[in-house]
Amino acid sequence: MYLNRFLLTAALPFALIACSGDDSAQQSTSGPVTGSEEAMVSAAHPLAVEAGLDVLRRGGDAVDAAIAVQMVLGLVEPQSSGIAGGAFMVRYDAQTGAVTVYDGRETAPAAVTEDYWLDENGEPLAYLDAWQSGQSTGAPGAVAMLAMAHEEHGRLDWSASFEAGIELAEEGFPLSGRTSAMATRVAQISQLSRQEPARSYFYDEEGNAHPEGFIRTNPGYADTLRAVAADWHNFYTGEIAQDIIATASRDPRGGLLTLEDLEAYEPVRREAICVPYRVYQVCSAPPPSSGAVAVGAILTLLEGFEMSAFGPDTVEGWHLFIEASRLAYADRDQYVGDPAFADVPVEGLLDHAYLTERRRLISIDAAIPAIRHGTPPGAPEVIADTTPDAPGTTHYSIRDTFGNVVSMTTTVESIFGNNRMTQGGFLLNNQLTDFAFVPRDADGRTHPNAPASGKRPRSSMSPTIVLDAEGDFLIATGSPGGNSIIAYTAKTLVAMLDWGMTPQEAAALPNIVARGDVVSIESGFDAELLESLRALGHQIRGEQGENSGIHIIRLNADGMLEGGADPRRDGVAGRP
16 A cells, blocks of 8 residues: 555655645644644655655654654665664644653663773774674664653554554565665675675675665564564564574674663653744754754854844855854764763753853854864863764654644664664664764763763754744754754754745755864855855865755744755655
């Protein structure tokens, strides 16, 4: 059924794709929630969007739809997400106006110590060796987190959201060109092409990646989803859990993950951090996510400038965005970690007086010569960390017919996670490579993101919901992309809130990532602007392919939903 719907909508794309409001869509109502609100799903694959829309048609909450989207993405976009990964969800409740964060970040095994990523000589492992090891896998959190959110907000039975994933896994689905290209890209360096069952799943007998359009079935994944649909605890116990442990334990560098680690995993409900920006409230996830802190800091720094006067076609607009990003990233790299293990000065990092002082470093005429972190109120004395996060992540935004909204970013960390596939048809995460590889400095000071038993690694995931001046839903946005997620997400907010762009225009706008003293600018950026930025003193690394996957829903001034899907990936935005 789902594959047939996909083929139909591929032939008639405007039946599904909705990148802006149209006259045929039902206008959203104001006042009491009646179940007649306009709804939308924006995600990285049409089959995942259709699965979410099907749940909304049956009266599901945005959380019910999120489960369906997650289960299908884990099948059709395995290079970016999966049920053995982690996630952060931000949910807006239309009846109460509350914004809640559900933290499904992976945790380190109990046996992990600070020296986890140091070799026998005390030197940090090469990233490739760490990524491709069983040692990189943490206890997955996405399934348990979705179960927690469903328990509190689900309108349908838990099992109802698994139907699309099971059907597609059994009947087959066409491989995307992106999946095929990514499998080709990693073939020479990864376990994906060397270990079964991944090797046979992604490659033919000659070792070539299956091509775009190849119809791929995954009966093991269907069996896994059936077991999880019957009881989510089945993912963390019994045969599925044993399969995860056995796969993580393989050479090279078998991991320390145990059945006890899986059984002990607990998601966390957290308060969203909502940062004022002009007349809006921008809400995202707190540490161990650095989204709310870093995106919030960028916006607060920019609030002192009339950004609407400097649009995306001006050197001033991009220069200010770059400088605010550099300052925010410097503080993020210095201070953010798991708050259960480290003293993270969240209030200080977002303190208005502190950021006003930091803003004084920004000149409209020249780049800051060298960026250093600041000392926000309550800051501990710690060392900086610039551990790279990899782009094996996806984001989706959902609004249901009751007006509730989910913004969710979910990840297996690197491309195809750690490239190890279980007998149950899913890939493991390599999330523990998000910890600092060098845990302490010469003086013995420990970084807040150093590895530790049961700890959650710092994340760049920034699922974001924006509220208007009345506290009502306005925008849901977010992106994959490793530590660049912060810049990608902030770009969409400035584009829509300051520069008057539509969600689709904001998603397609060239990406600029300024972390440290080197600025990465996406290929296709205006050449004159590029040279003007260099003239201001920016060290530009141009012509880079920025791996965003932005998916946006916005309520426009007419009360209609507009969707945006990143043209760099396979996504769409659709209505029921």
